[in-house]
Amino acid sequence: MKSLASFLVFYAILTLSPQAKEESFQIVHKSKSVPIIFDRNDAEVVAISSNAMAEDIKLITGIRPEISSKPKPDASAAIIIGTLGKSAMIGDLIDRGKISKGLLDGKWETFLIQIVKNPFHGLDHALVIAGSDPRGTAFGVFELSKRLGVSPWVYWADVKPAKRRDLTVTLNQVVMGPPSVKYRGIFLNDEDWGLQPWAAKNIDTDIKDIGPKTYARIFELMLRLKANYVWPAMHKCTKAFFYYDENPKVAAQYGIVLGATHCEPMLRNNVDEWQKNFFKEYGSKPGPWRYDTNEKEIKRYWNDRVKEVADRKVDAVFTVGMRGIHDGKMPGPKSTTGKIKLMDKVIKDQRNMIAEHFKRDFSEIPQIFCPYKEVLQLYQQGAEVPEDVTIVWADDNHGYIRQLSTPEEQKRSGRSGVYYHLSYWGPPEDYLWLSSVSPTLISYEMNKAYAYGADRLWVFNVGDIKPAELETEFAMDLAWDIEAWPPEEAADYVEQWAARTLGQSFAGEVAEIKAEYYRLAASGKPEHINLVSFSEQEAGRRLEAYQAIERKAIDLKKRIPAHLQNAYFQLIYYPVICAAKMNEKHLYARMGDHGRSQDAHSEIKKLTQAYNKELAGGKWDGMMSMNPRNRPVFGMPKIQNRETPQEASNTSIKTINVSELQFDSSKLQVIRGLGVDGESLSRIRFDGLSYEDAGNAPTASIRLNLPAGLRRIKLVCVPTHAIHEGRSLRCSVKIDGRQHKVLDVNSGSKSKKWTKNVIRGYSSAEVVFDLKKGGSVDLQLALLDPGLAISSIVVY
Known part of the structure; x- marks a missing residue:
């Protein structure tokens, strides 16, 4: 697991924190920037990215580097940008052993970033960005910009970098690529x-x-x-x-x-x-x-x-x-x-x-x-x-x-x-x-x-x-x-993303808000909430959860720095508050509370108006619609006298979270942030075997105390599909050593069952056992097919 602390240490090594093994390169010092040099014969994207980086540096420091095609006589340092086979300067550095051709040659979209001493006559040192191809070069340029603190969303979400008078990068040789996906x-x-x-x-x-x-x-x-x-x-x-x-x-x-x-x-x-x-x-x-x-x-x-x-x-x-x-x-x-x-x-x-x-x-x-x-x-x-x-x-x-x-x-x-x-x-x-x-x-x-x-x-x-x-x-x-x-590890991404986008001091809070935002949406997207049924108790818990992250988002907005207020509104505040208000609008209407339902609808209107007309001086006017295609969910719902409970006739004895199960961690894992319950159990290897014999499959178990009688076991799963033709999504269920019963949660796409599954966010299957006597029993699950992800087990 990548903790935020470990990420920040890693990120600091690659950017601004001085480390003994790293070298430092001053880009801007005492109101003067090193120049950016690239070969005019290189691809156009190299010129475009070089000029974009010059603007990025200006955005941070107020100083825009001069751009030229050859070293300036009065400069002792420079940023040199170029593509293997297209830049004479990069070719010269390779010929003289200053950078390695082998790191780039023949590779797709690969780049290196390296501090080079005495690259050319008159230059003491240079920060070199070299790509295996033109896109690789551009990726390297923008990777450096990102490490200097310029978000990819600097324009598209107004993520403005903090201002600094001086700008220094500290790094060892960086090589990235080829990418996993072409x-x-x-x-x-x-x-x-x-x-x-x-x-x-x-x-x-x-x-x-x-x-x-x-x-x-x-x-x-x-x-x-x-x-x-x-x-x-x-x-x-x-x-x-x-x-x-x-x-x-x-x-x-x-x-x-x-x-x-x-x-x-x-x-x-x-x-x-x-x-x-x-x-x-x-x-x-x-x-x-x-x-x-x-x-x-x-x-x-x-x-x-x-x-x-x-x-x-x-x-x-x-x-x-x-x-x-x-x-x-x-x-x-x-x-x-x-x-x-x-x-x-x-x-x-x-x-x-x-x-x-x-x-x-x-x-x-x-x-x-x-x-x-x-x-x-x-x-x-x-x-x-x-x-x-x-x-x-x-x-x-x-x-x-x-x-x-x-x-x-x-x-x-x-x-x-x-x-x-x-x-x-x-x-x-x-x-x-x-x-x-x-x-x-x-x-x-x-x-x-x-x-x-x-x-x-x-x-x-x-x-x-x-x-x-x-x-x-x-x-x-x-x-x-x-x-x-x-x-x-994917659930940790938001905290790291927030650290580099909105600042380290807010990252943990943003991650908590977004984790709950995703969990709640898994059991009913804001655009689908009019189609999902909840019992009165479930609706109450859902409202409480949304109102909790709404309060957190409002409180955090008060502390976000002025230069990031527009970004915070777009990236966090608007989606979180509007999702909460959409749920309030529909759930309060089902409870017969017209006032709260109307207030929630009015707040969505108000926030959308602010997005289009006020945010960043009206920059995003026309971008945000609160009712695309005018679907029924976006209007005011009919006010009902009471909520119709879902599965009201069912009485559960126990709901088992997958984190309570015992299993071999070399074969199974609990994945945080997956499924309607916020975590799901899945096999570790996607490309593993499908088993016919439950005795050979990875298993998870729990000891339960159950009363005698007919006991219905329901598996709540992520509504995935079988990996390919000829496979299923099967799980064997066994209670107290009895003969196992196999369930399959796979459903054909576009079927009525599939429709229900994707709207409510889970698939399910059930099996019934007749317990002749009550007491302590073992419940065992065998995951027969890869791709099956179990979110919870409910005993009725």
Whole structure:
């Protein structure tokens, strides 16, 4: 476990605390900064990141370093930035043995940061940032900025660094990379209520849309987060990414790899380019979106984009396959066999286009196939996906991955990846307002995916980016280094994040608030609370818990420094208070308390108005909607006379927390922050065996005192899915040495049972034993399948 104390010591060694083994480098001293030097022949992203770091240093000290392409005669020190093979200065330092080529050569997105003595004539020493490729160089630049105290969210959440007159960095040689996941990125989605109106009003005001100025801001954020891949915004309120000629140019300048969603093959935006602007491009109306009847027109449409991407040398990943025009089923034959045959032809034709225009082997051009929703069934029933294509598995839209690669699929040269939601529009219900998917759940699911070969591409649906800042940063940190935050340690992330974002003195309090925020959301997201039933006692406890973190958030706001007030409001205060008020609005209404319910609704309105009109001088005007899509949960609920209890007829004898169980810690572990009860029991190895014999499986047990009679045992579990086809989520239950009974909590995605599970935040299964006599008995659980996470055991 990474304690905050150990993290702060580690972080201090790498930044500002003098240590005997480290070297110090003064960047700003006595109102003067060392210059920043980079080769003008290097990639544009190196110039962009170098200038951004100059602005970061100015933000801290008020002094902006001079930027040049060669050492200045009056400077004794400098920051030297460059890419292996593109910077003459970096090449010279390697030739003279000042830095090691072997640390970088041939590696993907790797960088070093090192203090070098006498790098060139006239320079006594230099802080050198060298990358194996241009993105690696940029990542190194922004890593240094982060270590100097500039948050990745310096613009996007107004996390302003503390002011200092002098600036010194103390470090040993730093080498980071290659990343665990090759392509790591975000999907800008459901932008209708935030990102698009905000960008149109405040950033790309000339085109009133999400355009190149907005994307420049987004791409800088991505580089600061060590992300390299984007699915651009694609709703009908936004023009297609390629509609504005500057958009792909900006992506190239920032070194960002372009992709497109599961329903946008060949980098085409169908909603805009097929439905709305086809006539503008081709001078005629499009025919039907059916490849079996309109192959020629659709093929031309795809082929033109592939040619454009190849001619412009756009760095891209192509999505292959076909769905409806926008997130719907592929039109075509009615039979499954016919659909599969058509899908196979689509993919073959698409790959021929890629080969024709890129003049290279298929495997050299990254391609993905995303078996999302109904496409998963076509794939499972025989659709052929060439082995060099990366299969991007999707979660069930609520944070639980539906399926991962089988042993045979893990042999594919294209490997696999994951499309994962931090924000979602769709059934059974949206969650577009607040972000409440915990780092622990993200780590649990993505570590499981990584164990089954999903190391090629991760893309996270982040909606409008805000307010998913913390969760997005965690996702990118995990994608960069899968070993940094395993599930058993992920609950500690928030404290470390808060220490570097809002300050060490507030980190513990922020972590406590967010831990409870995540726990409460696990049993009913703020956007789903109108759909979840609670007994009067449960509702009372829930209100008390929310009001406790509300008080803590209000108290902490009084002590946050002035320069971080805007950041605190965005990152902590607004989501926590609004989640509390949403619960108060609905739960008080069920209790018949109209006054408190209305007050809570009014407070959400007030805070949202402040977010848009007052925060940072109105900078975020248009970004925050308190009622995206006008779903019923956002309105005033009907006032009821009383609460209808959930499972009112059930009387539990005992609820057992998993931390009370006895087990072999080399096989099982309790994961804090996972599940509706705040902790869950899971097997340590995701890639372990499935057992048929409970006697061979990892077990957990507890001694109970139970009365005689029929005793129903209920397992409350995290609503995960079986890891892949042919597996389940089984647990064997045994009382007092009797014959075991096997339960399976796996549920088919989109089933009624699944719908209930994801809304209330848990799956469950029950078994009944007849105890002939009361007294002390042993309850034993055998976890037969990996991926099963048990949150609690209830005895009725």
